[in-house]
Amino acid sequence: MQSKLVDIEDFYYSDNPYDVLKFYTKFNSAEELVKWMKTRPRAPISFHEIEGDTDVIVVIPTADVNNKYAKGDLEMYNGLHIIFCESSGKYFNYATSVNTCVKEAMKYNPEWIIFSNDDVYKIDEPSVLKKELGKFDYKDPNTILPVGKNYKFVKSEIRVLKPTIIKGYRNCLLGGLSLLKGKFSGRYPKNFDISLIWFLARAQIYYNSLLRKFNLPFLDLRVASTDTISYKARYLMERALGEYINNFYIKKFGDFGGFSRGYLNKFGTNIFDETFINGVENYDLSLQLLWKKIPVNIINYRKGSYKGRSLGLGLNNKGVSRTIRSFSNFIYMAYKNLDNLVKKDAIDSL
Numbered sequence: 001m002q003s004k005l006v007d008i009e010d011f012y013y014s015d016n017p018y019d020v021l022k023f024y025t026k027f028n029s030a031e032e033l034v035k036w037m038k039t040r041p042r043a044p045i046s047f048h049e050i051e052g053d054t055d056v057i058v059v060i061p062t063a064d065v066n067n068k069y070a071k072g073d074l075e076m077y078n079g080l081h082i083i084f085c086e087s088s089g090k091y092f093n094y095a096t097s098v099n100t101c102v103k104e105a106m107k108y109n110p111e112w113i114i115f116s117n118d119d120v121y122k123i124d125e126p127s128v129l130k131k132e133l134g135k136f137d138y139k140d141p142n143t144i145l146p147v148g149k150n151y152k153f154v155k156s157e158i159r160v161l162k163p164t165i166i167k168g169y170r171n172c173l174l175g176g177l178s179l180l181k182g183k184f185s186g187r188y189p190k191n192f193d194i195s196l197i198w199f200l201a202r203a204q205i206y207y208n209s210l211l212r213k214f215n216l217p218f219l220d221l222r223v224a225s226t227d228t229i230s231y232k233a234r235y236l237m238e239r240a241l242g243e244y245i246n247n248f249y250i251k252k253f254g255d256f257g258g259f260s261r262g263y264l265n266k267f268g269t270n271i272f273d274e275t276f277i278n279g280v281e282n283y284d285l286s287l288q289l290l291w292k293k294i295p296v297n298i299i300n301y302r303k304g305s306y307k308g309r310s311l312g313l314g315l316n317n318k319g320v321s322r323t324i325r326s327f328s329n330f331i332y333m334a335y336k337n338l339d340n341l342v343k344k345d346a347i348d349s350l
Contacts, residue, residue, distance in 0.1 A: 008036065012325060013090050015317050017199060020324040021206065030214040030335045037275050037332060043091040045100050050074065050082040054108040056130055057081045061097035062118040063088040069118040069306070076122040076303065080130075081108065084118075095272035095281045102259075103269040110261060111138035115271065117255035119306040123149065132299035133258065141266050141294055144258040145251055146301045153298045156252035158283065159220035159238075160245040160341045167218065167243055168208030172201045196320050207327055216334040217245055217341060221283055224249055245342055250286040251296040255305050257285075263294070273336070279329035287337055 011023035027033040048065045058077045062070045065084045073082065085101035087093075098115050105113050112133050136142045147153050161167065211218055225231050238244040259271065272281040273288075289296055334341065 017320040045087040048084040052081040057105040057110045059101035095274040114258045121304040123302040138260040141263040142260040157224040161218040163208040163211035163218040168205040171204035253282040279326040
């Protein structure tokens with residue numbers, strides 16, 4: 001497919017996934033790509049505050065403060081002080097929005113700051129959240145995560161692997177089969193372009209070759225499930241083929257997390273690394289806490305999630321383009337954390 005695009009940025013933001021893939025051909029090293037990521041503009045951010053108890057302040061990045069998800073947040077966090085950080089457009093940056101909002105919230109000298117996506121819904125009352133936070137000293141560097149709906153918390157795993165040629169083709173095959181299963185199970189619309197499945201599968205071969213070019217490992221991010229047959233089979237295969245380097249179990253931050261005043265005073269208000277472009281900054285945050293040995297406390301507070309519905313994801317040109325754009329985030333996370341990721345004395349999350 002012939003492209004008429006010239007500017008690197010146009011390739012990256014194209015809704016044509018073939019153009020987005022060509023974006024990566026413009027860089028000869030990971031350093032060049034990371035430099036481009038760091039120098040991107042940022043979309044303007046405006047604050048919309050709902051007055052409430054400033055001991056616990058909730059900061060919520062949103063594209064539209066009047067959308068249905070943002071309105072639901074008012075009920076979910078009723079009684080707490082809420083700061084919406086509204087930002088949109090191609091230069092929207094999730095990490096920048098959260099960090100900017102946290103900095104604004106610190107003007108009130110709160111005991112805790114909670115960051116929350118807008119596409120969440122209430123299960124437990126705000127009073128439960130306040131009660132659980134009260135179990136920890138806000139003057140100490142503390143962080144919190146909620147339990148799941150069943151009061152259980154499941155860790156995530158980061159597997160560090162060599163991006164071999166065989167792995168690239170294996171990812172292509174297994175990824176393609178998984179997507180085809182989704183098609184025949186009715187998960188996707190009947191009229192969607194089936195060629196996108198083939199494109200996504202082949203893109204895995206290219207992605208692994210890109211990692212080899214940049215001398216970076218492949219990072220496999222998934223929910224930890226060590227007792228399943230598929231996990232054990234993958235474990236044995238990765239070792240037999242010489243792909244395995246390391247693995248880490250983390251308490252992953254997702255669409256909700258909390259930080260004490262003590263943490264923010266010690267480490268600053270930049271919770272997320274703003275080089276990331278709306279992807280895997282949450283995994284990176286979990287890794288930074290792991291390296292610093294900061295405890296991540298699980299509290300008995302539950303909330304629900306619409307799982308990215310406000311982003312409008314799907315198996316279409318826009319959704320697939322977004323998936324290809326996310327390669328840059330995985331590359332940056334591997335580049336940034338390389339020394340710790342390849343250490344043989346892997347440590348578990350606290």
